Amino acid sequence: xxxxxxxxxxxxxxxxxxxxxxxxxxxxxxxxxxxxxxxxxxxxxxxxxxxxxxxxxxxxxxxxxxxxxxxxxxxxxxxxxxxxxxxxxxxxxxxxxxxxxxxxxxxxxxxxxxxxxxxxxxxxxxxxxxxxxxxxxxxxxxxxxxxxxxxxxxxxxxxxxxxxxxxxxxxxxxxxxxxxxxxxxxxxxxxxxxxxxxxxxxxxxxxxxxxxxxxxxxxxxxxxxxxxxxxxxxxxxxxxxxxxxxxxxxxxxxxxxxxxxxxxxxxxxxxxxxxxxxxxxxxxxxxxxxxxxxxxxxxxxxxxxxxxxxxxxxxxxxxxxxxxxxxxxxxxxxxxxxxxxxxxxxxxxxxxxxxxxxxxxxxxxxxxxxxxxxxxxxxxxxxxxxxxxxxxxxxxxxxxxxxxxxxxxxxxxxxxxxxxxxxxxxxxxxxxxxxxxxxxxxxxxxxxxxxxxxxxxx
Amino acid sequence: xxxxxxxxxxxxxxxxxxxxxxxxxxxxxxxxxxxxxxxxxxxxxxxxxxxx
Numbered sequence: 001x002x003x004x005x006x007x008x009x010x011x012x013x014x015x016x017x018x019x020x021x022x023x024x025x026x027x028x029x030x031x032x033x034x035x036x037x038x039x040x041x042x043x044x045x046x047x048x049x050x051x052x053x054x055x056x057x058x059x060x061x062x063x064x065x066x067x068x069x070x071x072x073x074x075x076x077x078x079x080x081x082x083x084x085x086x087x088x089x090x091x092x093x094x095x096x097x098x099x100x101x102x103x104x105x106x107x108x109x110x111x112x113x114x115x116x117x118x119x120x121x122x123x124x125x126x127x128x129x130x131x132x133x134x135x136x137x138x139x140x141x142x143x144x145x146x147x148x149x150x151x152x153x154x155x156x157x158x159x160x161x162x163x164x165x166x167x168x169x170x171x172x173x174x175x176x177x178x179x180x181x182x183x184x185x186x187x188x189x190x191x192x193x194x195x196x197x198x199x200x201x202x203x204x205x206x207x208x209x210x211x212x213x214x215x216x217x218x219x220x221x222x223x224x225x226x227x228x229x230x231x232x233x234x235x236x237x238x239x240x241x242x243x244x245x246x247x248x249x250x251x252x253x254x255x256x257x258x259x260x261x262x263x264x265x266x267x268x269x270x271x272x273x274x275x276x277x278x279x280x281x282x283x284x285x286x287x288x289x290x291x292x293x294x295x296x297x298x299x300x301x302x303x304x305x306x307x308x309x310x311x312x313x314x315x316x317x318x319x320x321x322x323x324x325x326x327x328x329x330x331x332x333x334x335x336x337x338x339x340x341x342x343x344x345x346x347x348x349x350x351x352x353x354x355x356x357x358x359x360x361x362x363x364x365x366x367x368x369x370x371x372x373x374x375x376x377x378x379x380x381x382x383x384x385x386x387x388x389x390x391x392x393x394x395x396x397x398x399x400x401x402x403x404x405x406x407x408x409x410x411x412x413x414x415x416x417x418x419x420x421x422x423x424x425x426x427x428x429x430x431x432x433x434x435x436x437x438x439x440x441x442x443x444x445x446x447x448x449x450x451x452x453x454x455x456x457x458x
Numbered sequence: 459x460x461x462x463x464x465x466x467x468x469x470x471x472x473x474x475x476x477x478x479x480x481x482x483x484x485x486x487x488x489x490x491x492x493x494x495x496x497x498x499x500x501x502x503x504x505x506x507x508x509x510x
Contacts, residue, residue: 018467024475031479160479166486204478287497290490345497 006206008088013210019145019218021208026138026157028205029093032198033100033134034164036073037293039066039123041172045187051114061116065107065124067390072128074387077136081380082238084133085373089141089209096134097202103127104195112188123191134202135161135383139363140376144212147372148221151312151364155304158360162297168194228311228368230436234444235371241378246369246439249432253316254362255385255392256429260327260422261296261355262393264348267401267415268292272348274412275334276341288345295349296356303357304364312365313433319354320430326351327423331416359386369439396421 004010046062084092106122109115138157146153175190217223223233241247264271269285280288307315326347331337333344362382367375397418404414 014465016464016466018472020472021467021475024479027479027483031483160483163483163486166490167482168486170486170489201482208475284497287494290494291497294487294490294494 003091003094006088006091006094008086008090008211011088011090011209011211012213013216017210019212022138022142022145022210023153023156025093025205025208026142027160028201028208029096029134029138030157030160031164031167032202033096033131034161035168035172035194035198036066036069036127036131037162037165038167038169038172039069041169041176042187045176046111046119049111049114049187055114057116065119068120068124069128069131070390071387072125073131073135074384074390076129076132077380077383078132079380080129080133081136081377082374084137084380085140085238085377088211089137090206092133092137093202093206093209096130096137097199097206099126099130100134100202101130101195101199103130104191104198108188108191108195111191112185132380132383136376136380138205138209139379140367140372140374141209141211143363143367143372143375144216146218147223148218149305149308150367151308151361152301152305154363155301155360158304158363159297159300159356161359162293162300162356165293166297171197228313229438230311230313231368232371232439232444234439234441235373236369236378236439236443237445238374238377238381240443240445241370241374242381244370244439244443246436247378247382249436250362250365250369251382251385252432253320253429254358254382255389256425256432257319257323257355257358258386258389259393259396260323260425261352261358262389263327263397263418263422264351265292265296265355266394266397267418268348271415272341272344275331275344275415276339277335277412279335279341288348291345291349292352295353299353299356300360302353304360307361307364312361312368313436315357315361316365316429316433319358320426320433323351323354324423324426324430327419327426331419334412334415369436371445373445 042065043059043062047057047059050056080092103122103124103126106126107119108122110118110120110122139154142153142157143150172190172194175193176186179186179189236244268289269282272288273280273282273285303315303319330344330347330351333340333347363375363379366378366382370378400414400418400421401411404411
């Protein structure tokens with residue numbers, strides 16, 4: 001087989017391979033696909049394009065590109081998770097690189113010929129499949145290499161997804177400026193260049209990733225026998241996992257955490273300007289958005305690695321208690337109440353750190369509850385919560401704002417309502433987390449009670 | 459089964475692998491941080507409270 005080098009058997013680590021080579025491999029994938037969060041840099045240039053007949057796209061049509069990509073992220077992660085467990089991370093990462101790179105190239109033809117459906121197909125559908133495959137591909141491999149610190153390992157990779165926008169945004173802006181200055185079609189050429197660059201960068205991850213040999217464990221490390229009842233030494237297969245109440249409780253937790261985060265992210269720039277009318281310039285609002293993305297990224301690493309010490313349930317307890325309080329207090333900092341920009345910014349960045357932390361800690365929570373055997377596949381199905389939140393969150397935020405604007409009510413009065421709804425959602429998450437118990441014995445994998453760090457599935 | 463002749467991953471190789479992902483991240487981080495600083499350095503568009 002031509003692509004046999006991608007097989008799991010060809011990617012088993014040789015003796016002496018350092019596990020510290022695995023996080024950079026995972027980061028290469030996540031830093032690349034995290035570009036999707038910076039897609040907005042293409043919005044205005046795409047809106048400025050005109051077809052041969054003089055037609056132009058509107059904001060809503062262009063906005064669908066991102067939505068399709070995120071929807072296909074969730075769908076492909078759910079559909080291909082079980083396949084990934086068999087095929088191994090290298091093959092999945094390779095296909096992710098092909099889809100993500102090819103998506104850019106197809107989208108470039110769409111931009112060049114002013115055919116939006118080609119951009120939907122390329123960046124949205126094919127690129128979105130690359131996002132889903134890439135997002136889940138390194139997770140269980142990292143957990144197997146770092147059974148002693150699963151939160152830290154997955155936090156590192158998923159931090160990359162948060163950081164991807166920090167690279168993708170300026171990279172796209174500078175490439176577009178370069179091609180424009182050279183008198184070439186800026187968007188198509190930028191998309192092709194980014195497709196090629198990201199493909200090469202992701203190949204570094206493909207060739208660096210290794211799976212541990214069966215039975216491997218860190219030198220001198222023994223699984224602790226003195227741990228929470230929520231940390232299982234058994235495994236649950238993916239087709240059983242999603243029948244457990246624990247899966248759906250975690251689904252709800254991820255859903256409300258993401259929806260609440262979107263409550264701020266979706267409107268960050270106009271929100272701070274509306275709540276502090278005349279006190280925050282548009283330039284300062286851009287700075288606020290940048291600050292949020294830094295804390296979104298840092299929170300992924302901080303909270304996921306903290307969860308290795310305090311436990312996953314305690315970590316989400318903090319998200320849902322502190323988060324609910326902060327969402328309640330946030331609108332009280334506005335101009336006609338406390339009038340404190342530093343307090344508003346301080347609270348918002350803590351909330352965004354917990355938004356990122358919620359993403360990054362969930363794989364380790366899944367591993368605790370269901371074991372490491374099918375964790376990528378289970379994680380893939382759980383990511384449908386993200387897709388759902390990506391639809392519901394903006395519906396809540398934009399629906400309320402539209403209602404206020406349509407009824408000629410002050411827009412700044414809509415934000416307290418939005419943020420207090422998010423506070424209520426976090427209370428639901430708090431209850432779901434409280435209800436999480438160890439998975440019932442009847443769901444355990446009976447014939448393969450492998451101890452967690454062993455590489456049973458890949 | 460310990461094999462004393464096992465070839466371990468070179469620290470230089472590990473450092474190189476990390477550099478490959480850290481350098482672009484640092485570039486993007488610096489760019490974003492400079493943007494974020496505008497929140498603290500940009501002059502306000504107008505006073506936050508009416509002057510008396």
